[in-house]
Amino acid sequence: MALKIWLDGKLVDEADAKISVFDHGLLYGDGVFEGIRVYNREIFELDAHIKRLYESAKSIRLDIPMSKSELISATKKTTEENGVINGYIRLVVTRGTGTLGLNPFVCESSRIIIIADNIQLYPEELYEKGMKVISATTVRNHPLAIPPQVKSLNYLNNILAKIEALDNNVPEAIMYNHEGYVAEATGDNVFIVRNGVIYTPPVEAGSLEGITRSVVMKLARKENMTVVEKNLTRVDLYICDEFFLTGTAAEVIGVVEIDGRVIGDGKPGPITKLLRKNFFAYAHGKEK
Ligand code: PMP
Numbered sequence: 001m002a003l004k005i006w007l008d009g010k011l012v013d014e015a016d017a018k019i020s021v022f023d024h025g026l027l028y029g030d031g032v033f034e035g036i037r038v039y040n041r042e043i044f045e046l047d048a049h050i051k052r053l054y055e056s057a058k059s060i061r062l063d064i065p066m067s068k069s070e071l072i073s074a075t076k077k078t079t080e081e082n083g084v085i086n087g088y089i090r091l092v093v094t095r096g097t098g099t100l101g102l103n104p105f106v107c108e109s110s111r112i113i114i115i116a117d118n119i120q121l122y123p124e125e126l127y128e129k130g131m132k133v134i135s136a137t138t139v140r141n142h143p144l145a146i147p148p149q150v151k152s153l154n155y156l157n158n159i160l161a162k163i164e165a166l167d168n169n170v171p172e173a174i175m176y177n178h179e180g181y182v183a184e185a186t187g188d189n190v191f192i193v194r195n196g197v198i199y200t201p202p203v204e205a206g207s208l209e210g211i212t213r214s215v216v217m218k219l220a221r222k223e224n225m226t227v228v229e230k231n232l233t234r235v236d237l238y239i240c241d242e243f244f245l246t247g248t249a250a251e252v253i254g255v256v257e258i259d260g261r262v263i264g265d266g267k268p269g270p271i272t273k274l275l276r277k278n279f280f281a282y283a284h285g286k287e288k
Pocket of ligand 1: 186
């Protein structure tokens with residue numbers, strides 16, 4: 001069924017949802033976005049995603065010509081009109097139509113796109129068995145280059161690492177920062193468990209401040225587990241007891257091998273499984 005897309009203030013047919021070839025979102029990856037889940041018709045952590053979108057936009061001096069509450073209403077309307085019960089929303093703000101030059105300030109108004117659709121998930125088997133990953137040789141963007149905290153439309157850094165993963169027949173790659181510390185996976189945040197303590201790299205190590213990451217940290221602390229934000233090395237990943245990734249699409253997924261080193265007993269560990277279970281319950285409104 002053809003979708004209804006929100007474009008610049010109204011819902012239009014998918015076939016009519018078009019953007020100029022002069023849009024700087026296309027020409028330069030100049031814009032910001034969010035990926036959001038819908039569980040049982042409820043939009044998951046919508047306020048947090050909207051907040052991050054406006055913060056990303058502010059960081060790159062992009063005006064979103066709509067208030068937060070208007071954007072929230074538009075997101076809900078698009079989700080309802082498309083009858084999405086369990087799915088995925090992509091919110092995109094591009095710099096708008098400009099010229100072939102870099103100057104963002106000559107662009108006409110930024111453009112707002114909302115797509116509410118089904119979601120392509122990892123197969124259930126991958127959650128049961130856990131995934132293998134590799135360390136990417138592509139270094140995560142320096143915070144003074146394209147700041148990893150900004151969810152911009154320029155994902156080439158992550159795409160280059162993703163290509164490395166796919167070339168090695170694994171779905172994900174771990175990216176390290178310019179100092180050699182773990183930053184994040186190409187589309188997920190990183191967690192490990194060692195001696196019963198949960199560790200995750202601080203955002204300053206070069207990651208997006210993941211909304212799933214925040215929820216999982218909260219759920220772990222509710223279970224009286226200790227969660228520490230600390231710089232991690234590649235060896236920390238090699239010798240940990242458990243390893244998992246978090247993200248909007250993946251939720252909580254166990255990692256069982258990195259660079260040929262088996263983690264734990266080669267299966268997702270007990271803390272990973274518990275947090276995945278608790279996350280599922282939280283997302284489906286069974287536990288708040
Ligand atoms: N890091 C990157 C680079 C991402 O693109 C994402 C989102 N897919 C995440 C981490 C996870 O963030 P969130 O939990 O907010 O989806």
